[in-house]
Amino acid sequence: MRPVLSLFVFIDACGWQIIKDDPFVRRVAPHRRQLRSVFGYSSACIPSILSGRYPSEHRNWSYFVYDPAHSPFQSLRWMRWLPSALTSRRRVRNVLSAWAKRRLGFKGYFDLYNMPFRDIAHYDFTEKKSPLRPGGMNRGTNIFDFLTERRIPYHVSEPARGEAGNLTALIDDLKTETLDFAFLYWPQLDGLMHRVGNDAPEVPAMLRDYERRIDQLMAVAQAHYEDVRLYIFSDHGMANCDEHIDLRARIDALGLRLHVDYAVVYDSTMARFWFHHEAARQKITTCLERIPQGEILSDAELTDLGTYFPDRYFGELIYLLREGTLIVPSHMGARPIRAMHGYHPDEPHSFAALMSNQPHVPAGITAIPDMYKLMTHEAEAAHTANCAGRHATVLAS
Numbered sequence: 510m511r512p513v514l515s516l517f518v519f520i521d522a523c524g525w526q527i528i529k530d531d532p533f534v535r536r537v538a539p540h541r542r543q544l545r546s547v548f549g550y551s552s553a554c555i556p557s558i559l560s561g562r563y564p565s566e567h568r569n570w571s572y573f574v575y576d577p578a579h580s581p582f583q584s585l586r587w588m589r590w591l592p593s594a595l596t597s598r599r600r601v602r603n604v605l606s607a608w609a610k611r612r613l614g615f616k617g618y619f620d621l622y623n624m625p626f627r628d629i630a631h632y633d634f635t636e637k638k639s640p641l642r643p644g645g646m647n648r649g650t651n652i653f654d655f656l657t658e659r660r661i662p663y664h665v666s667e668p669a670r671g672e673a674g675n676l677t678a679l680i681d682d683l684k685t686e687t688l689d690f691a692f693l694y695w696p697q698l699d700g701l702m703h704r705v706g707n708d709a710p711e712v713p714a715m716l717r718d719y720e721r722r723i724d725q726l727m728a729v730a731q732a733h734y735e736d737v738r739l740y741i742f743s744d745h746g747m748a749n750c751d752e753h754i755d756l757r758a759r760i761d762a763l764g765l766r767l768h769v770d771y772a773v774v775y776d777s778t779m780a781r782f783w784f785h786h787e788a789a790r791q792k793i794t795t796c797l798e799r800i801p802q803g804e805i806l807s808d809a810e811l812t813d814l815g816t817y818f819p820d821r822y823f824g825e826l827i828y829l830l831r832e833g834t835l836i837v838p839s840h841m842g843a844r845p846i847r848a849m850h851g852y853h854p855d856e857p858h859s860f861a862a863l864m865s866n867q868p869h870v871p872a873g874i875t876a877i878p879d880m881y882k883l884m885t886h887e888a889e890a891a892h893t894a895n896c897a898g899r900h901a902t903v904l905a906s
């Protein structure tokens with residue numbers, strides 16, 4: 510037996526509203542609280558958790574940015590000749606995305622989403638490295654750099670292995686009794702809720718399935734570690750989308766020329782604009798101000814959210830919809846999806862959750878970037894205890 514294991518189970522989109530009235534993991538992790546999320550998608554939230562910093566500091570925020578000078582996508586421009594009846598299909602996009610990811614050498618998550626191949630060479634993709642690896646941040650370090658530097662033995666999931674594969678890999682590693690820290694990554698609840706919504710019967714069914722897997726994990730962990738300090742947590746919640754807005758049609762109607770007068774990325778809950786001249790800025794700003802479903806975020810608000818970039822790298826103007834509204838079509842999808850996240854962190858369904866078997870989680874752990882403090886603290890504590898345990902064994906023998 511090894512003395513201590515710090516075990517962190519990350520469940521994407523397992524928000525506070527999802528588990529608030531559900532007995533999810535109450536038996537193994539009865540101490541629960543809500544956490545404030547970070548403005549942005551998982552591309553912003555997960556790096557914030559792993560680094561303890563906000564996007565304005567680590568510069569992992571939204572995936573696509575207008576940056577023709579640095580676009581890696583010149584080599585994909587031939588794809589614009591593929592018939593759109595083919596390229597608009599999700600399965601075809603998945604195959605093309607996997608091919609492009611390999612060809613471009615991207616190591617993180619990559620999806621072409623609904624980016625038009627005609628324009629793709631105007632854009633750069635901002636997650637070329639995997640935040641789940643040492644050296645994976647756009648700026649600064651993450652938990653895996655921390656662990657590597659201190660020689661703390663750890664396990665982390667590899668998304669390509671899938672949820673069941675990652676569970677098996679972790680269980681195999683636990684049995685070697687060599688770990689101080691483990692980070693398990695489960696993204697499927699997020700995908701499910703995007704499809705079926707946050708209140709469909711499939712959601713509690715998946716929670717029950719997760720509970721069974723966590724029980725299995727804990728049984729192995731407790732057979733090999735005297736003290737298993739378990740933390741189950743998420744990055745954001747999920748809101749049902751009942752209202753769709755065709756923002757692109759409104760902007761197109763202004764008669765401005767894309768990439769001559771302005772550039773834009775239509776994410777699913779926000780739109781980010783870049784302007785080539787002042788008249789374009791004025792026209793688009795006036796148009797957006799007349800749309801009641803959202804608002805232009807001020808620099809003060811963006812600063813407050815930790816997503817203000819003085820170089821405007823991710824957009825000169827950020828327009829955000831209110832919860833429950835979806836941009837359709839967008840660069841993320843041609844068709845509506847049932848539910849989405851990426852609204853203001855103070856919207857009711859944005860909040861993330863933390864559940865633990867530890868009764869004394871410090872009061873200062875209130876937002877998802879605080880998870881970094883908790884993870885590093887727990888990893889060091891486990892490492893110290895396990896080193897002391899090893900010394901004691903050596904002395905006794």
Ligand SMILES: [Zn+2]
Pocket residue numbers: 522551699700703850
């Ligand atoms: Zn998602």
